[in-house]
Amino acid sequence: MTRGDALARAGVPTLSVLLFLAAWEIAVRALRIPAWLLPAPSLIATTLADNFASLAASWWFTVRITLIALALAMGGGVLIAALFALSRNAERALAPFAVVLQVTPIVSIAPLIMILTDSPLATVIVCAWLVAFFPILANTLTGLRSVDTNLRDLFTLQRATRWQTLRHLLVPAALPSFMTGLRIAGGLALIGEVGGEFAAGAAGRDTGLASRILESAFRTEIPKMFAALTLVALTGVALYLLTGALSRLTLQRWHESERH
């Protein structure tokens, strides 16, 4: 990769975002759009700075729950994928539940979870987990199923133990698919967290960014709502970049998906 390429890769998206923000700022000022309808980026930035301490606390709540849910989704998704890979009958028995949970919109299950768990915190974690878990399960399972059959035979011929086969063949072979699942799940966990917070209607001390968005909307503090929204969006972008970097780090030497 030449230096020009590197510059273009970082510079072009930065430039397009800056141009978009500038156009927004100019449009709001020129058309005199009121702040309660659409605040200018500069107003959102100053609101963010003014409310930084309280918003940062909410941000940390959201990030923590998202990461906990993502970690649980990784553990659960990989374990269940391994179980399905070992036993077709386990898959036949459990797959319908996984699919039903996946296709039912999270905001419609959330009130039910709220009743069952009787805890806003647990509801938010379960919601985020539910949406993040499925892509990890599905992708990891695909990875485990698509191991080179000749390599499988080779391990059989060499009388490899189950543990050796898992460690030296299945785990590395499924890694690229798992990484794809993780990249999708990172963003979804955040969406699940926000959806869960909306549904759980958490209020008071322990609240995340979604509760702040709702709260600001009720109070018609629109610039503050946009400030919280900006933090949610930036967190999503950070998760996307983080999981992407993790994927590149682990796969770049050998896997086609990370060749540049």
Place this chain on the structure above:
Amino acid sequence: MTTPTASAALSLSQVRRVYPGGRLALADISLRIAAGEFVSLLGPSGCGKSTVLRLLSGLDIPTSGTISRELSDDAVPGYVFQDAALMPWASVRRNVELPLMLRGEPAATMRERVDAALRAVGLGDSAEAVPRELSGGMRMRASLARALVTSPQLWLLDEPFGALDEITRFALNQTLLSLCQPTGDGKPATAVFVTHSVYEAVFLSQRVLVMARPGRIVDEVAIAVPYPRDAGFRTTPHFAALCAQVSQALQRASAMGANA
């Protein structure tokens, strides 16, 4: 040259293999292969050549009939697949050491044996490369080294050079002979080689078994030319006559299959 009637290292007696679904892969075939003999199985696609290898390796079991392998109990055959079947995430060194690693060989001797195997196939300088960085021929060399590293008494080769260009194929034929039929005081290993190529079969083997659909051995051509054989052998009239003889046998076999 070892004659087929000498003590058989391998024998199949009235072996039948019917796959689930009823497809007949092998129809009661019997064959004997002597210790140190190099035998090729030649025939049209779907005539059961690969099935014979899988049965000899123990990866598959016959529907009826008996298979005997006069090998020490812990002997694992060196199996070379149609594609190189390397682990894409591991270096050439780690791929080649896999059979030793699975057996728990100490690191020091493992390194020594891997180095020797890599030198023998001409990959001494590529130990740290990953498969993606190698050409098709080099990948197949790594695959040969992985089989060689355990010093197998039995080589089972499933059309290993089918995807290579002719020049690379000739070079690898020569390498394979130097591994299975070493000059000097090295003991020859028994080899069963599956191929579609008449020239390859004649160049490499002491005996060519011609197979036809469904799963029968219909002809046998002895290649009574002593080892070592070099490139000069390919240009002799004797080589041409043997190739003509094997080609005719193959044509008859294909016609039989078409009528079956």
